[in-house]
Amino acid sequence: MYSNEVIKQEKKPLWRFGTKEVVYAAIGAALYAVVTWAFNVWQIPGAGNVGVRPAVVIPMFFGIAFGPIVGFITGFVGNILADLLSGYGFWVWWDIGNGIMGLIPGLFSVMLVDFKSLRSILLSEVSVVLGVLLGMGVAAFSEMWVSGADLNTVLVANFLPAFLTNVLWGLVLLPLLMVAYSAIVSQSGR
């Protein structure tokens, strides 16, 4: 059983969701909620429903490090918890959008071996842009269906503020987290 476990880890299966992934996803979601809640004071003036969230790097990083399911749950559940803590209610389309921001980098995780290499960092940066584009796109454009807002409103008030700030946080903070995690992995021999 142990040897099978080792082989599975070496193969780094994309859709694995074992005990470790359950814990990583739960820790990631709780962390995303706590850090988001702590930074709630920074809101973007005039942008509906959108706050400045350095914590968005957490689902991206958990996706890169532990796969797409962990990334998705970190973003999806973490956003639900953050909104519950902040008293913002329950907005499932924004929760799904946050989940996608972790899912897309997670899909890139099989291509990344050494987190310190330039190739890995560049690939992870691409995954950040794609993840935020798709995630915030799904969340923001769902407002057209929910609120009956037109394309311009959704673009200006929802999509652009969320996309620009999240991409910025992700692009800057994700490589730092990857390098720090790489050092921990090499120290502990994981």
Next chain:
Amino acid sequence: MTMLVTWNYRYRNSLIDHVDPRARLIFSFAVLIAATSTWNPLLLAIIFFISISWYASAKLSWQDTKRGWLMISILLFTMIVVNTILTGGGAGGVVPEGGQLVWPAGFNLFGRHMTFGLTVERLWFAIAQLMRILSISLVFIMIPYTMDSRAYGVTFRKLGLPDRLAYTMELSFRFIPTLARNFQVTLDAQRARGFEMDSLKGGVLNKIKRIAPLIIPVTMNAIVSSEDIANAMDLRGFGQQKRSWLYELKYHWWDYVVIGFSVVLLGAVLYLAYRHSMRLFLVPQWWYGLFN
């Protein structure tokens, strides 16, 4: 900044407190789908009235929910006041071009003659939009205040989510106080080294520079500690058999009434919207009469 994490839920002995969380979620999603299926003012008014009644039955105070309502006010202001009433862009695709002007001859403001292209149709659309967004907001904003945090995992499990996913949700609720404490400890440690996070001065890059020394150690500590938890769970045979839940849910007859009502509401709105052409936006004649 102090990291005292508290859930917003407290028992208020309201009607909602006695309704099963599964029935509440089913009702909330029925309202969401019903409200987004139509622009008919009559149907939206009925859904709006049901949502207000549902919200009122939770006995929530303004003090409890003001933060959430502030966020919704910003959304409403942007979408309705700025985009539908002032610029008219927000009504695009739903309200036909042209229409009857509210002030066809213009009006005088501070001694100057002004013209404003607001139409009667756009004004009615703003009301319909307000009813739709508020209906959805009313049923969803109350969830954190009326649902016990211990109930989320088991609720999603009983609604069909796999055991592992439901348990992940349950576990994440339990990690929050620990992680909040770790965040506070890291923040204090960094402050002792001269780290300033509370200052809002500086541009975006300065802010990012200030955040990195906080987010990196907090995240790495969380990952390191999760290894021990996963090992402990494996040793106890996690995932080997079906889970039982400490917080148990049981349907009562009134829960079936709520679920039945949700199904009837959704079915009726969809039937009227798609079979009786009540899906599209229309302006009632009496509304035009107010501006003649």
